[in-house]
Amino acid sequence: MSKIAEEKVIKYLEENKLDGLFISNHTNVKYVSSYTGDDSFLFITKSNKYFITDPRYTEQVGYECPSYEIVEWRKDYGSVPAVVAGIAKKDDLKNIAFESEDLKTSDYFTLKEKSVGLELVPIAGVIEEFRSHKTEQEIEYLRASCDIASRCYEKIIKDIRVGVTEKELAANLSRYMVLEGSDSMPYGNILISGARTSLLHGIPSAKAVEYGDFVLMDYGCQFNGYMSDMTRTLVVGKASPKQKEVYEIEYKMNCDAENALKIGASSKDVFQASKKAVEGTEYEKYIYTGIGHGVGLFVHEIPFLGPTHEYIIHENTVMTVEPGIYIPKWGGVRIEDQLLVTSNGTENLTWATKELIEL
Template identity: 40%
Template sequence: MDNFKRVQEINSKLNIDAVLISNGNNMRYISGFAGETGYVYISGNRHAVITDFRYTYQAEAEAEGYEIVTIGSGGYEEAIGNLIKSDNVKRLGFESEDMLFSDYEKLKNALDFAELVPIKDEITRLRRIKTPKELERIRIAESIGDKVFSEILNFIKPGVTELEVAARIEYLLKLYGGEKTSFPAIVASGVNSSMPHAVPTSKKIEKGDFVTMDFGCVYEGYCSDMTRTIVVGKATDKQKEIYNIVLEAQLAALDTLRAGLKGKDVDKVARDIIYNAGYEGCFGHGLGHSVGLFIHENPRLSATEEDIIEAGMVETVEPGIYIRGFGGVRIEDLVEVTENGIVNYTHSDKSLIEL
């Protein structure tokens, strides 16, 4: 079924005449238009991309079969108003979890002849289960990350800074086919590795450091995500202990994950291993998240996630242990969920690498 027809079904279910899609990833998913500015409009009678002159040609090329509306001096409010007046729309849905309040206020004042109806994440939820084509794009994106990890090991040595490693990773991701990074690369060494989302600094890598690298790229719109932690020099017994506990937790979660489980059920498997090993309070984030057109999607693998994980979803599995003043370990794979288990898209070595 064409994606705009799926949106029309949502309109009917919610008793709205049309919907205005503002989330950029949803716009691309529904229409194909990947421009940075605009809206997608879908009613029972028509489907259109509304954008400005900078993106008109792009919209015409990408949004096949869509009416393209280029705004004039009256801006988006006038263009949307003219569209829904001609379409006799009385109830217009909008993505209340994505639209800025200032944009909502402008629309509300300009469209006082129509009711604006919040639809929360109804459109976003359409993206949860990936098609075979989407899965293939994510798989390719992750394979680029595997190539980069293999090569970056030859670059890391004492004296090289975190910023230099991060820059090299981002360069290689693009060199091997990524359109862009799916998020700024995380490179954290030594005590900095105790921060799960550390920002790379000018700190020089030293012998004995943990080095955690978390990175991904975008391939044909779809994201990848992986993390590996290594040691520069010989690992201490404490480093080996922490690493092996995290690896045990990750392998157990990977072995458990399948369609039909709640996200919190999978999280608990890894969390129990880490907590029972004496590191309660050292794993403060969720086990994982969905990945697609956006790097952090739902449902998640977390201690509070009640949603069921379904076949065709793509999830990260990334337990960690983080010890203030010492360092930390995270190991992350990207997997496709199936009825019977997972297909792991990440193939980089997970044994403790000592450079």
């Protein structure tokens, strides 16, 4: 990915009359350079590419990013901002952009202090926008990651039974993820049951699964660095009439949102389409306004789906649709799919069934 991403950065510099860009967001560093380790910063100018790290990672950087000039900030300068200021002076740069939503305030003031006469230009969301336009290779990695997640769902439902704890199930799920090919567990799995399923981001507990419980699983895998994010909710035993009613409304919310997700639609359009199924019901007050997000090297990327977001959906966006109904002290239902936006609509990358399963 690095070649295409680097070309986008250089083009951005040229179009905006900037001499350089200091990249401090770790995911953006990974996107531009393909580096997989820690302690990483990039400083890209129109004619040079600098990789700023410390001696612990020099060998790895040299192996993974051979086209970059490596600068060891600890040994040569004492701080990362000092490196940027020193290079800017050496290369006679007049202005540089920095990631204003990521750079620490202390680092900004250090950079400003050490680069007198250098114009510092704050930018936000530029590389994140680049990342939202997925290449064919990225799409294949995301498809593989979602395939692993779907296979893991088929495995974990065989373990769910009365008496097993949420923590035990979460441990099994993590094991399946690795065995099925996930690079790692990229973030904490949500696996909760019973009334706890109304917790949007509840963590697995020692609670044992009981007959009649909802079990909600929100988890994702990673393939060559690219994430998947999927949620399924099922019932242990026979679903009650209320459980079926809530699930059916949630299912329609999910499907309506996915049908609205297409090239040219706005994030707000998708949210409004999802909301129609629950409007006028007693459950309308139990929905959450954030119903989806982009996915790539990071699990939560632009665009975000909600009533205040105006982002226009474009082709080759990969994102989730995850409306939910969360009733405190009773339980909740969320169905989350990861979709690729195509010229023909969408492709659901998370193929695991989302029909209500009664175990």
